[in-house]
Amino acid sequence: MATKWGDREARRSDILRVSRELLRENGLAALQMREVARSAGIALGTVYTYFPTKESLYAAMYAERLDRMLTELEPALETQTDPEELFVIVATSYRDVYAEYGKDLDILSVLEGRPELDPAVRAQLAASTIQVFAGLRKVIDGVAVGQPDLAMTVLWSTITGLANHFTSIRHELHTYTWDETVRFAARGLVRGFITERQTQ
Amino acid sequence: MATKWGDREARRSDILRVSRELLRENGLAALQMREVARSAGIALGTVYTYFPTKESLYAAMYAERLDRMLTELEPALETQTDPEELFVIVATSYRDVYAEYGKDLDILSVLEGRPELDPAVRAQLAASTIQVFAGLRKVIDGVAVGQPDLAMTVLWSTITGLANHFTSIRHELHTYTWDETVRFAARGLVRGFITERQTQ
DNA sequence: ACCTGAACACCGTTCAAGT
DNA sequence: ACCTGAACACCGTTCAAGT
Numbered sequence: 001m002a003t004k005w006g007d008r009e010a011r012r013s014d015i016l017r018v019s020r021e022l023l024r025e026n027g028l029a030a031l032q033m034r035e036v037a038r039s040a041g042i043a044l045g046t047v048y049t050y051f052p053t054k055e056s057l058y059a060a061m062y063a064e065r066l067d068r069m070l071t072e073l074e075p076a077l078e079t080q081t082d083p084e085e086l087f088v089i090v091a092t093s094y095r096d097v098y099a100e101y102g103k104d105l106d107i108l109s110v111l112e113g114r115p116e117l118d119p120a121v122r123a124q125l126a127a128s129t130i131q132v133f134a135g136l137r138k139v140i141d142g143v144a145v146g147q148p149d150l151a152m153t154v155l156w157s158t159i160t161g162l163a164n165h166f167t168s169i170r171h172e173l174h175t176y177t178w179d180e181t182v183r184f185a186a187r188g189l190v191r192g193f194i195t196e197r198q199t200q
Numbered sequence: 201m202a203t204k205w206g207d208r209e210a211r212r213s214d215i216l217r218v219s220r221e222l223l224r225e226n227g228l229a230a231l232q233m234r235e236v237a238r239s240a241g242i243a244l245g246t247v248y249t250y251f252p253t254k255e256s257l258y259a260a261m262y263a264e265r266l267d268r269m270l271t272e273l274e275p276a277l278e279t280q281t282d283p284e285e286l287f288v289i290v291a292t293s294y295r296d297v298y299a300e301y302g303k304d305l306d307i308l309s310v311l312e313g314r315p316e317l318d319p320a321v322r323a324q325l326a327a328s329t330i331q332v333f334a335g336l337r338k339v340i341d342g343v344a345v346g347q348p349d350l351a352m353t354v355l356w357s358t359i360t361g362l363a364n365h366f367t368s369i370r371h372e373l374h375t376y377t378w379d380e381t382v383r384f385a386a387r388g389l390v391r392g393f394i395t396e397r398q399t400q
Numbered sequence: 401a402c403c404t405g406a407a408c409a410c411c412g413t414t415c416a417a418g419t
Numbered sequence: 420a421c422c423t424g425a426a427c428a429c430c431g432t433t434c435a436a437g438t
Contacts, residue, residue, distance in 0.1 A: 005438090006402060033431060043404040045433075054431065147384065150376055153365065154358065154385040161361030165353065176350055184347065185354040192392025205419090206421060233412060243423040245414075254412065 003041075012050050014040045019061055028104050031058070052116075060121050062101050066128035069097050077135045083142035087186040088179075090136050091159045095178065098163035145193040158185060203241075212250050214240045219261055228304055231258070252316075260321050262301050266328035269297050277335045283342035287386040288379075290336050291359045295378065298363035345393040358385055 003010040018039035022030050033054055037044045051057035076089045117125075136155055137148070145151045162185060166178050203210040218239035222230050233254055237244045251257035276289045317325075336355060337348070345351045362385060366378050 008402085011402095032429090044431095045405065046403055048432070049402075052432095150381055150384045151388070153376065153381055154362070154388060157361030157365045157385075158354065158358045159361070160364060161357030161359070162354070164360060164364075165357045176353065181350055181353055184350045185357075188351070188354060188389065188392030190392070192388030192390070208421085211421095232410090244412095245424065246422055248413070249421075252413095 011042070015047060015050055015057070016061060016064065019057060023061070023100065056117060056121070059117055059125065063121050063124040063128065065097055065101060066132070067124065069093050070128055070131050073135060077138065081142065083139045084186040084190050086135070086139045086142065087155065087189065088182050090132070090139070091162060091182050092178070094159055095163040095166060098160070099167045102160070102163060102167065140193070143190055143194050151193050155189060158189065211242070215247060215250055215257070216261060216264065219257060223261070223300065256317060256321070259317055259325070263321050263324040263328065265297055265301060266332070267324065269293050270328055270331050273335060277338065281342065283339045284386040284390050286335070286339045286342065287355065287389065288382050290332070290339070291362060291382050292378070294359055295363040295366060298360070299367045302360070302363060302367065340393070343390055343394050351393050355389060358389065
C-alpha cells in the first residue's frame with residue numbers, strides 16, 4: 001500500500017488486487033465496497049472514482065481473469081490437435097474461472113446490453129471471449145460436423161453446465177471426478193457429432 | 201384478499217400466489233418482502249411468521265413450480281419411448297422453469313446443506329427432483345449406455361447449460377431457435393452414447 | 401485533480417406492542 | 420394465537436468538503 005497520492009494507475013491496480021483476494025477468500029458475499037476500500041487503504045468514496053459501480057469493478061476483475069485463462073490455455077491450443085483433448089482442456093480451464101466468477105457473471109452476457117461498461121474493459125472482454133470461442137471452434141473443425149454453429153452452442157452449453165455442476169455443492173454427491181466426467185462427455189460429444197456428419 | 205384473520209392456510213397461499221405474480225412480472229429484483237406483504241394485504245412482519253427468510257419463501261415457490269412441471273411432463277414421460285424425443289421434452293420443460301428460477305436457485309443444490317428449510321418443502325423438492333431424474337434416466341436406459349451415471353451427469357449438464365444459454369440475453373445473437381438446438385443436441389448426445397456402448 | 405467519510409437509499413429481518 | 424409496523428442492520432452509492 002505504498003501507492004502514492006495521485007497515482008491512479010497503481011491505485012486502480014491496488015483495488016483490483018485486493019478485490020481478487022477478497023473474492024478468493026470469502027466469495028462474492030465478502031466483496032463489499034467498504035472492505036475493498038479498507039483493504040486498499042483508501043476511503044470508500046475513492047473506490048467510486050475508479051469504478052462507478054460494483055458491477056463494473058467485477059467486470060474488470062473478470063476480464064483480467066479471462067486474460068489469464070487464455071495465457072494458460074494458449075500453448076495447449078496451439079499444439080493439441082485431438083478434438084477430444086481440446087474439449088477437455090478448454091472445459092477444465094473454464095471450470096476454474098467459473099468456480100470464481102461464473103455463478104454471478106457470464107462470459108457472454110457481459111458483452112450484451114452493458115453500454116455503461118468502461119470501453120477498455122469491454123474491449124478486453126470481447127477479445128478474450130473471441131479467443132475462447134476460437135479455441136473451442138478447433139474442436140469442431142477437427143471433426144468437421146455438418147452444422148458447426150449449432151455444435152458450438154451445444155459444446156459450450158455442456159461446458160458451462162458441467163462447470164456449474166461440479167462447482168455447486170451437489171457434486172459431492174457423486175462418485176465421479178471432474179476428469180472422468182469431462183472425458184466421458186468429450187468422447188460422447190465428439191462421436192455424436194461425427195456420426196451426425198456421416199448421416200448428412 | 202378475502203382471507204380471514206387467523207386463516208393461516210389461505211394466508212400462506214396468498215403469499216405464494218402474489219409472490220409468483222411479482223416474480224413473473226418483474227423478476228427476482230421485484231420480489232421484495234415489502235411488496236409481497238403489500239400485495240398480500242398484510243403487514244411486513246406477518247410474512248415472516250409464514251416464511252422465516254426470503255430464501256425459504258423462494259424455495260417454497262420453486263417446489264411448487266417443479267410440481268407443476270412434473271404434472272405437465274407426466275403424460276409425455278409415460279407414453280414417449282424415443283430417447284431423443286424424451287431428451288427434448290425434459291429439456292424444454294426444464295428451460296421454462298429455469299427461465300423463472302434457475303439463475304438464482306438450483307434444482308439440486310437446494311437439497312444440500314439447507315437443514316433450515318421447512319421439512320414439508322424439503323420433501324416436496326426431493327420428490328420432484330427424483331422424478332425429474334427418473335424421467336431423464338429413461339433417455340439413458342433407452343439406449344443402454346455403458347456408464348449410465350456418467351451419462352446422466354452429462355445430459356443434465358447439457359440441459360442446464362442450454363437452458364442458461366437460451367435464457368440469457370446472449371441467445372439473441374443466435375439465428376438458431378431453441379427447438380433446432382435442443383434437437384441437434386439430443387441427436388448428437390444419443391448417438392454419442394450409443395457409439396460409446398458399442399466400443400465397450 | 402484527487403481523495404475523504406458522513407449521509408442517503410434500499411431492503412431483509414426483528415420485536416415489543418396491539419387485537 | 421395472530422398480526423402490526425416502527426426500528427435496526429447492512430451495504431451500494433452520492434456529494435459537499437478537504438488537501
